[in-house]
Amino acid sequence: MKKVILAAVAVFAFSFANAQEGKFKLGAHVGLPMGDIKDSYSLNLGVDVAYLWDVADQFKAGVTTGYTAYLGKTETFDFGFGISGEIKNPTIGFIPVAGTAQYSLSDNLFVGADLGYAIYAGEGEGDGGFLYQPKFGYQTEKIEFYAGYKGISSDGATAASINLGFNYKF
Template identity: 70%
Template sequence: MKKIILSAIAVMAFGFANAQDGHFKVGAHTGVVLGDLKDSYSVNLGVDVAYLWNVADKFSVGATTGYTTYFAKTYTFYNGMTSVDIKGDNAGFIPVAGTAQYSITDNLFVGADLGYAIYAGSGSGDGGVLYQPKFGYQNDKIEVFASYKGISDDATLSSLNIGFNYKF
C-alpha cells in the first residue's frame, strides 16, 4: 500500500512540475452497485478531482483523488408482532490513483484510473485496489463518461457509473 501511495504522490508532483501542459478536472459521479456486495449497498455517489498533462498527441496521464461513498441498504426484520430496521454502515473511500486518457477522436475518449482506495467511511472497513476503466464524450470544457469502478480486497465493491467533469 505504501508503494502505491508514494507512486501516486510522485505522479502528482511530476504533474504539478509540468503544469504548463496540463489541466485540472473537477466533477461528480453516481452509479448502481454491482458484484459481491450489491445486496448490502444501494447507490454510489462521489466527487472527483484530477490533474492530467499531455505526454503525447491525444494521450494524457496524471493523478486523481476525491471521495466516493456507497450507501448501505436498510433491512426490515419482522420479529413476531414487531419490526426492526437494521442499516449497515456506509462505505466511504478516498481514492489515490494514477489516471490515463486517450482521445480516440476530438470528442470521444477512453481512460482508466488505477491505484488504492483508502477506507474513510463510518464503522470498520478496509481499503482496496481501485480500478476504473472509462469511456466518454468531451469538448474543451466538459466531459461526460460511463465507467465501471471496482475496489477489491477480500471482496469486490463495484459499481457502474455515469459522471461529469468540468475542465480548467
C-alpha cells in the same frame, strides 16, 4: 499506508511542477452498486479531482483522487415468532489514490482508466483495496461526460458500481 500517501503526494507535486503542460479536472459521479454489495447498498456518489498532462498525440496520463461513498440500505429481518428488526448498513467511503490515463478516439470520444488504491474512509472498521475503473466518454474543450465501471477489491470482496460522471476541465 504511509508509503501510499507519500507516493501520492510525490506524484501530485510532480504534476504541479509541470502544470503548464496539463489540465485539472473537477467532477462528480453517481452510480448503481453491483456485485457483492448491490443488496446492501443503494447508491454510489462521489467527487473527483484529476490532473493530466499530454504524453503523446491523443494520449494523456496523470493522477486522480477524490471521495466516493456507497450509501447503505435499511434491511428488514424476520426472526420468526412475530419478531422482526431493521438494520441500517453504514455508508462506506473511499479516497482513491490512482493513476489515470485517457486516449482520445476522436475529437469528442475517449476511453480511459484509473488504477490505484482506495483508502477506506467510511464509518467503523474497514479495509482499502485495489481500485480499477475503465471509462468511455464524450468530451469538449471544457467538459466531459463518461460512463464507467468502478471496482474496489479487497480480500476477495468487491465494492463495485456502474457510474455516470461529469468533469469540468480548467
